[in-house]
Amino acid sequence: MTANELYSNILAKKSYLCVGLDTDIRRIPAHLRREPDPVAAFNRQIIEATADYAVAYKPNIAFYEAQGPRGWESLQRTLEYIPRACFTIADAKRGDIGNTSGLYARTFFDPASSGLDFDAVTVAPYMGRDSVEPFLEFPDKWVILLALTSNVGSSDFQQLPVRTEKLYENVIRTSQTWAGADRMMYVVGATRADELAHIRTLIPDHFLLVPGVGAQGGSLAEVSRYGFNSQCGLLVNASRSILYASSGTDFAQKAAGEARTLQQEMAGYL
Numbered sequence: 151m152t153a154n155e156l157y158s159n160i161l162a163k164k165s166y167l168c169v170g171l172d173t174d175i176r177r178i179p180a181h182l183r184r185e186p187d188p189v190a191a192f193n194r195q196i197i198e199a200t201a202d203y204a205v206a207y208k209p210n211i212a213f214y215e216a217q218g219p220r221g222w223e224s225l226q227r228t229l230e231y232i233p234r235a236c237f238t239i240a241d242a243k244r245g246d247i248g249n250t251s252g253l254y255a256r257t258f259f260d261p262a263s264s265g266l267d268f269d270a271v272t273v274a275p276y277m278g279r280d281s282v283e284p285f286l287e288f289p290d291k292w293v294i295l296l297a298l299t300s301n302v303g304s305s306d307f308q309q310l311p312v313r314t315e316k317l318y319e320n321v322i323r324t325s326q327t328w329a330g331a332d333r334m335m336y337v338v339g340a341t342r343a344d345e346l347a348h349i350r351t352l353i354p355d356h357f358l359l360v361p362g363v364g365a366q367g368g369s370l371a372e373v374s375r376y377g378f379n380s381q382c383g384l385l386v387n388a389s390r391s392i393l394y395a396s397s398g399t400d401f402a403q404k405a406a407g408e409a410r411t412l413q414q415e416m417a418g419y420l
Contacts (some may be wrong), residue, residue, distance in 0.1 A: 153331065158207065159237070160420075164416065165416050167200075167413055168207065168239070168388060169197075169214075169387075169389070170354055171193055171210065171268070172209075172390065174387040175188060177395075179398060179401050188229060189213075194228075196392070196393060198402070203413035205408050207238055209228055209229070210241045219286070226265050229266060229267070232383075239272065242273075244271065244272075251282070251284040251285065252284035254271070259285070268291075270294050270335065272295075275325060283328065286328065292333055293334050295336050296336075297349070313337045331355040331356045334356060335356075337361050340360060340361060340368020340369065340372075340373050344372075344376075346372075352366070358377055358384055359385045360384060361389075363388050363412075370415055374419040393405065397406065
């Protein structure tokens with residue numbers, strides 16, 4: 151999916167909502183646990199309920215890996231349920247030396263190899279350029295680099311001074327030589343909204359994937375105010391606030407309501 155295609159979908163739906171499919175089998179409503187694949191059954195109803203309001207879906211790969219082989223089957227089924235017009239992100243946070251990164255890239259981008267065909271994958275940039283480039287060898291696929299995350303421990307390294315700037319700023323500046331705004335996005339946590347305006351001066355044209363709105367308490371208003379660019383430039387992720395809006399048989403309806411509320415707020419900002 152190209153940046154223009156993504157932006158067109160944002161305009162059509164009046165939404166820049168990404169639904170995070172962090173599906174914890176321990177939190178799936180009890181009535182679904184009798185299904186042959188409870189995770190896929192839950193995800194399918196979530197996707198069907200929210201597809202009118204979301205432009206992207208982001209399975210967190212850890213929740214599927216933790217289930218072993220059946221988890222990978224659930225992930226593959228989940229990807230098949232997502233409408234083709236929606237942007238798909240493998241939230242894998244991979245980062246390793248080049249040949250290993252090449253295999254990670256095949257995992258998420260080469261359906262002939264793995265059966266999976268995501269639009270994008272999250273990547274940790276700590277090991278540098280050669281650990282990221284294998285993902286960029288796949289045409290029309292996106293790398294989403296971790297830049298400034300929302301967790302408490304992010305200040306341990308990301309805020310450290312490196313010459314005249316912070317480490318996360320150096321990551322952003324350096325990585326722009328690896329690919330353009332049509333192939334690379336950055337993760338910036340919603341709880342860092344006060345720094346978004348500055349980040350926009352560093353990467354005015356790139357899309358930002360912004361987790362932390364909803365259960366983590368990030369402000370959609372602040373993210374939108376400081377994060378917008380001329381083509382929206384935002385994918386704002388919400389996971390638990392949508393997935394677990396209800397633990398009963400009405401979970402999909404409640405999820406739809408949460409997604410609709412976010413979409414309506416987003417429409418106002420757009």
